[in-house]
Amino acid sequence: MASTWRKLKKSLIPKISINHHHRRSSSSSSSANGIASSPSSSVSRSSSLLSYSFSFRSSKKICAICLGSLKKGEGQAIFTAECSHPFHFNCIATNVQHGNRICPICRSEWRDIPFQAPSNAADSRHNNSTSRAQASPYNAPLEDTFVSGVSHNLLQSTLPQFEPDYFSDDEPIPAIHAGPASSTRPQTITIKALPEFPAVLASDAASKFAVLVGIRAPPFHVDVQKFDRAPIDLVAVLDVSGSMAGKLALLKRAVCFIIQNLGPSDRLSIVTFSSSARRMLPLRRMSGGGHDEAIRVINALTSSGGTNIVEGLKKGVKVLEERREQNPIASIILLSDGHDTLNGDTYRLYRSVQNHTLNPRHNLQYLYLLPPSICPRNNASGAESRQLTIPVHTFGFGSEHDSNAMHAISDVSGGTYSFIESIDILQDAFARCIGGLLSVVAQDVQLTMQSISPGVQIGSIPSGRYKSEILSQGQKAIIYVGSLYADEEKEFLVYLSIPASTYADGEKKLGNMLLLDVLCSYTYSTTMEIFHLSCERVEIRRPEVLSPTDGLVCLEVDRQRNRLCVAEAIANAQRIAELGDLEHAQAVLSEQRIALLSSVSAQAGDRLCNWLEAELRETRQRMANMELYEQTGRAYVLSGLSSHSWQRATTRGYTTTIIPGEGVNPGTSGTISYETPSMVNMVSRSQVLNYVSPQQPQRLSKSCSQVQRNK
Structure with a gap:
């Protein structure tokens, strides 16, 4: 730093000499007229001359505080004061934190300080009387967000100068005042439970019979003014x-x-x-x-x-x-x-x-x-x-x-x-x-499955990253879902072993077998009220002879199995790719694609299956060579696995705009798998505020997280 100052002073000596006589005569004139020097001007003559020369020669190229370059495009914001002198934004921000409103170069007093929130941000806050944040109307150019002035009343709180040892300085939460009692109770989570087939031959036993268990969170209250979250x-x-x-x-x-x-x-x-x-x-x-x-x-x-x-x-x-x-x-x-x-x-x-x-x-x-x-x-x-x-x-x-x-x-x-x-x-x-x-509406969500008929046992639950456990030798199972967003869905396959029918008295006449009771408990996030939902019962018929319709698989069970199989195939391909065997990894994906396209739900034109097929193709393309895989393929795959594992939306790739690809219904574009209405609304706000360049790359397959769920 000392060396830099010496070089700077040396370069300014000719300029100082030229202006020395003029500055001295001006100073003498001021003294003769009885004008006292202000504290801000009581600097040494050399400093004054240096500042004077600096303001004309160097202030456009060098920040007077850190002596760093003010060249544009070097990753640092530049603040230009009302006196026309530029500085690094961070340098001058630090300089004014202590109330210093004087230009370091020309010593003029500033009226505007380099801090400002968006000009209409306050208006959007004052107009928002509920706890829900509204979309900001602010859409100023990007540079206007960060370089501008601010009123005096916004200067009371400055950037932190130190950290406390203990972070117990959080702002208190406002007291919640109970409003008038609502005439309606909050909507509850809905449960569904569907067997893979409507019937199993009475004389047959099934070792891996699938039951789809699903839950859907309630939507937000329709009255926006009483929005409760x-x-x-x-x-x-x-x-x-x-x-x-x-x-x-x-x-x-x-x-x-x-x-x-x-x-x-x-x-x-x-x-x-x-x-x-x-x-x-x-x-x-x-x-x-x-x-x-x-x-x-x-x-x-x-x-x-x-x-x-x-x-x-x-x-x-x-x-x-x-x-x-x-x-x-x-x-x-x-x-x-x-x-x-x-x-x-x-x-x-x-x-x-x-x-x-x-x-x-x-x-x-x-x-x-x-x-x-x-x-x-x-x-x-x-x-x-x-x-x-x-x-x-x-x-x-x-x-x-x-x-x-x-x-x-x-x-x-x-x-x-x-x-x-x-x-x-x-x-x-x-x-x-x-x-x-x-938009979290429920917490501590638990799904409980209980076997009903003798011999019916719960064998496995591929629940992704959600914790699940099977208890009492397969008679009971619990899936710990945690939190649910408004309108969010979770679906799980529960695999059962079913014995051949014993035809006990009563069952022989009915020809039915009870399989599972499905229960759900959760805490409503706004009132902390605990709900226990009545059970959804699953049963199948056990006829001596199957009808043609008894052999038809439930499409919702089949599509969920496809989702799990595709996610597993991608995970296996990713592990193989990490070992450097990209050819084998691509073969795994191609094999799964063939199996997917031959499934009943895919043959029926299911939208989810179309998007799963698109994900397999995109993943395979990103494993074309090791360079491409290491640049984008690995991250793309891991983001997709995160989405599938939690059944929750993630963002992948270049763009959130969906362009239908080969074999994809155009009506499915624009949505993302596991995406909820609250997510869609928030992304829409973002896209309204963003300026989208016409050169922005748009590629279909950047996410098979991009799926419209066909319910």
């Missing part, structure tokens, strides 16, 4: 390492979209990480000052340093674990475009276990660097074992991010992993995720 505590953990320089502007816009769509009862905290992590914003309610402060924090972000994902997540977890009060819903969103450069070689760890387990997540040592509330330990103590897991929804940018780590973090915590191949769709990806998180 559970508020959320959300922590955004953002990568601001040096590699994010070219993506930071779009990241800021995407996070501002989240801020604009959170309601006044929601709370947001912002954590950034590069080589280290820092909490930039404590848990603040997104109303009034909290909303403005969140915007200021995001606008002031700059990129530099390495990538320390572990520290970022630790700090995000600390925010939620040490909060004094809790909203009903809590979640973390994690964004990164690179590998964790400070916590080991996750790719090597991932590859080293490929031959030892079907789920390498269990041996990924990297995960055990994370807090237990993200990655539960099997040998955890009593207190840790009872600790709730915080879901982390991860977003990986571009071809250089660590898809293995991002998928593993989301998978172990109960979140989803989205692959953002083009940074242009980041806001849409956020919108899809937030649309779900802001």
Whole structure:
């Protein structure tokens, strides 16, 4: 730094000499007239001359605070003051944090300070009297979001200068005042249970008879003015390492979209990480000052340093674990475009276990660097074992991010992993995720199946990443679903073993066999009322002779089996691809595609089957060679597996726009599998606010997460 100053002064000496006489005579004239020097002007003559010369010669090229280049396109925002002197935005933002409103070059006093929320953001908040956030009308050019002035009353809360040892400084949750009693009870979850076949020959036994068990969450209340949802505590953990320089502007816009769509009862905290992590914003309610402060924090972000994902997540977890009060819903969103450069070689760890387990997540040592509330330990103590897991929804940018780590973090915590191949769709990806998180209607959802007839046993439940257990020697089973978004569906196949009919008295006349009772319990997220739903009973006929219709498979059971088989085939192909045998991996996908197309539901023109076939084709294309697979194929596959495992929407690829492909009904375009109406609405808001370039690439197959469910 000293060397830089010497060079700068040396280059300015001729300019100082030329102006020295004029400055001295001006100073003498001022003294003769009895004008006292102000404190702000009581600087040394050399400093004054240096500032004077600097303002004419160098201020257009060099930031006067850090002496760094002001060249455009280097990944740093540039702020131009009303006196026309430019500075790095972050440099001048730091300079004015302590109330300094004087230009460092010409010493003129500024009326406008380089912080401002979007100009009409306040209006949208004041017009929103309910807990639900409305779509922001703000659609100013991107540069206007981050470089502008702000009124004096928004300067009271500045960027944090230090972190407390304990994050118990979360903003209090407002007291909930009970309104008039509703005349109607909230709608409940609906259950369905369908057998694979309507009848099984009385003399036959079935070792793997499938029963489809499904649940659907209720929609939101139709009265928008009385919109009722559970508020959320959300922590955004953002990568601001040096590699994010070219993506930071779009990241800021995407996070501002989240801020604009959170309601006044929601709370947001912002954590950034590069080589280290820092909490930039404590848990603040997104109303009034909290909303403005969140915007200021995001606008002031700059990129530099390495990538320390572990520290970022630790700090995000600390925010939620040490909060004094809790909203009903809590979640973390994690964004990164690179590998964790400070916590080991996750790719090597991932590859080293490929031959030892079907789920390498269990041996990924990297995960055990994370807090237990993200990655539960099997040998955890009593207190840790009872600790709730915080879901982390991860977003990986571009071809250089660590898809293995991002998928593993989301998978172990109960979140989803989205692959953002083009940074242009980041806001849409956020919108899809937030649309779900802001629509949780049920928590602690459990499905219970109980065998009824003697000899009927529950054999297996391929429940994806949802925990399930079979009890009492197959007489009872439980699926732990957790939370449900409004209108969200979950479907599971329960495989039973059925004995030959014994024709007990009473059954012989009826010719029926009772198989299962299906029950559901859950907590309604807004009132915390516990519901126990009456059972749905499954039975089949046991005739001595089957009719032609008795041999017809249930299409809903068949399509669900197709979904599970396709997901399993893609997972197997991915493991084979990791071993370098792409030809074998492609053969697995081709074989599954043939089986899919020959299924009853596919032959009937089922839309889900069409999209599953499109996913198999796209996955196979991304395994054409190892370079393509490592650039985009791995991330695309892992994001799809995340979607299938949790039956929850993720974003994959270049665009959220769906273009029908070969064999796909055009009427299915525009929707995404597992996507709920709340997600669709939020993505629509995002796309209205976004400027979509006509050159934006549009490719059909960027997601077989992109599916219209044909119910």
